[in-house]
Amino acid sequence: MATPLRVLVHGGGIGGLGLAVALARRGHTVEVAELREQLDALGVGIIQPSNALHVMRELGVLEDCLKAGFEWEVLTICDPSGATLAKIPQPRMDDAPANNGIPRPALAEVLGRAAAEAGATVRFGTTITGLADDGEGVDVTLSDGSTGRWDLVVGFDGIGSPLRTRLYGDRYRPEYTGFANWRVTVPRQSEVRGVVMSTGNLAAKALLTPITDDLMYLGAVFAEAEDFRPDPERAHEQLAERLAGFGGPVAEALARVTDPAAVVYSRISQVTVDEPWHVGRVVLAGDAAHASTPHLAQGAAMAVEDALVLAQELDAADSVPAALRVWEERRRPRAMFVQALSRAVLKQETGTPTTPEEDELLEVGIPGAAHVLVKPY
Numbered sequence: 001m002a003t004p005l006r007v008l009v010h011g012g013g014i015g016g017l018g019l020a021v022a023l024a025r026r027g028h029t030v031e032v033a034e035l036r037e038q039l040d041a042l043g044v045g046i047i048q049p050s051n052a053l054h055v056m057r058e059l060g061v062l063e064d065c066l067k068a069g070f071e072w073e074v075l076t077i078c079d080p081s082g083a084t085l086a087k088i089p090q091p092r093m094d095d096a097p098a099n100n101g102i103p104r105p106a107l108a109e110v111l112g113r114a115a116a117e118a119g120a121t122v123r124f125g126t127t128i129t130g131l132a133d134d135g136e137g138v139d140v141t142l143s144d145g146s147t148g149r150w151d152l153v154v155g156f157d158g159i160g161s162p163l164r165t166r167l168y169g170d171r172y173r174p175e176y177t178g179f180a181n182w183r184v185t186v187p188r189q190s191e192v193r194g195v196v197m198s199t200g201n202l203a204a205k206a207l208l209t210p211i212t213d214d215l216m217y218l219g220a221v222f223a224e225a226e227d228f229r230p231d232p233e234r235a236h237e238q239l240a241e242r243l244a245g246f247g248g249p250v251a252e253a254l255a256r257v258t259d260p261a262a263v264v265y266s267r268i269s270q271v272t273v274d275e276p277w278h279v280g281r282v283v284l285a286g287d288a289a290h291a292s293t294p295h296l297a298q299g300a301a302m303a304v305e306d307a308l309v310l311a312q313e314l315d316a317a318d319s320v321p322a323a324l325r326v327w328e329e330r331r332r333p334r335a336m337f338v339q340a341l342s343r344a345v346l347k348q349e350t351g352t353p354t355t356p357e358e359d360e361l362l363e364v365g366i367p368g369a370a371h372v373l374v375k376p377y
């Protein structure tokens with residue numbers, strides 16, 4: 001489509017801002033309605049695997065991401081004592097770097113700045129309150145009382161997506177997996193120059209991820225009751241109790257965690273929209289359509305791939321609905337692969353019985369998945 005489109009993005013997280021950059025750089029008019037009052041993000045880090053970095057290059061922000069983060073190439077697997085079991089070089093997509101660890105606030109800043117420079121507008125503290133699609137466009141009312149007509153509305157509003165509920169009712173609710181992730185940022189130990197994954201027969205896994213020259217984060221997954229919440233006075237001690245069986249760099253990192261407020265606790269849930277991801281001119285993308293457990297560190301990578309591919313298909317198609325159909329054909333298999341393998345890894349690591357299909361996927365495993373995902377998106 002040669003005509004510039006008017007696009008409203010619901011949610012200014014990683015995927016929403018990525019889409020704003022991709023579309024605004026192509027000359028479309030983009031507004032982002034973001035519920036939060038500012039572009040803050042959890043103060044922990046995220047891994048950008050090579051496919052995500054490939055997208056960052058296409059969006060023109062690769063150098064900014066690398067400058068704000070910590071580029072790394074080798075995944076180290078240790079036993080719980082910290083003894084090295086394997087060093088696995090990570091593949092690259094084309095000539096994109098293999099991986100980058102980056103603080104989430106820094107990534108939000110890089111994408112937010114690029115979106116603004118490209119001409120997109122982010123309206124903070126704003127959400128959709130009314131929506132009517134007449135086939136030719138979508139009339140939207142926002143919570144600030146303003147109204148507008150858009151060619152396309154994109155729900156990048158995360159795993160709890162209110163837009164998903166608006167489109168599909170309660171058919172797709174996030175499903176709690178029974179496991180939760182504990183994360184905390186600590187000073188980087190000089191020997192941690194890539195992700196260090198400590199694993200073993202403890203029904204638990206701990207990861208160290210460098211995110212800047214000075215910082216890394218310690219992450220760990222444990223079975224937790226759905227209503228469990230860490231004690232705000234002693235969350236760091238509760239984390240230490242759970243990691244008591246670990247030695248080596250994990251124990252060293254843990255010894256530096258003294259502030260319970262620094263511990264970030266997230267329940268791990270997943271959701272898959274089985275029906276088409278668009279209804280007319282309203283479409284869901286990223287976690288709103290296909291949130292997976294974080295075991296492959298690919299959720300945000302899938303969100304930014306969704307964003308770039310959507311911009312490409314809007315360029316190529318002769319109508320918005322046609323673009324949405326082709327976009328989903330390209331995106332669904334890849335997102336479902338990530339989701340299914342992530343779920344299988346979670347089950348394997350926690351001793352939950354797996355299906356024959358999951359056993360087949362587990363043959364690919366985490367190292368194999370990286371090779372699959374550096375193939376074109």
Ligand SMILES: Cc1cc2nc3c(=O)[nH]c(=O)nc-3n(C[C@H](O)[C@H](O)[C@H](O)COP(=O)(O)OP(=O)(O)OC[C@H]3O[C@@H](n4cnc5c(N)ncnc54)[C@H](O)[C@@H]3O)c2cc1C
Nearest residue numbers: 011013014015035047127157158286287297298299300301
């Ligand atoms: C523990 C953990 C570790 C992870 N680690 C990695 C990793 O290393 N690498 C990786 O690639 N992925 C990782 N992920 C996954 C990744 O965080 C998500 O997949 C990614 O953030 C999804 O991007 P998104 O834009 O779809 O949603 P989000 O980033 O969640 O953004 C949603 C946005 O919508 C906004 N919003 C919500 N409701 C409304 C509303 N009503 N109106 C307007 N705006 C609204 C929110 O405020 C938010 O800004 C991890 C996830 C978890 C839980």
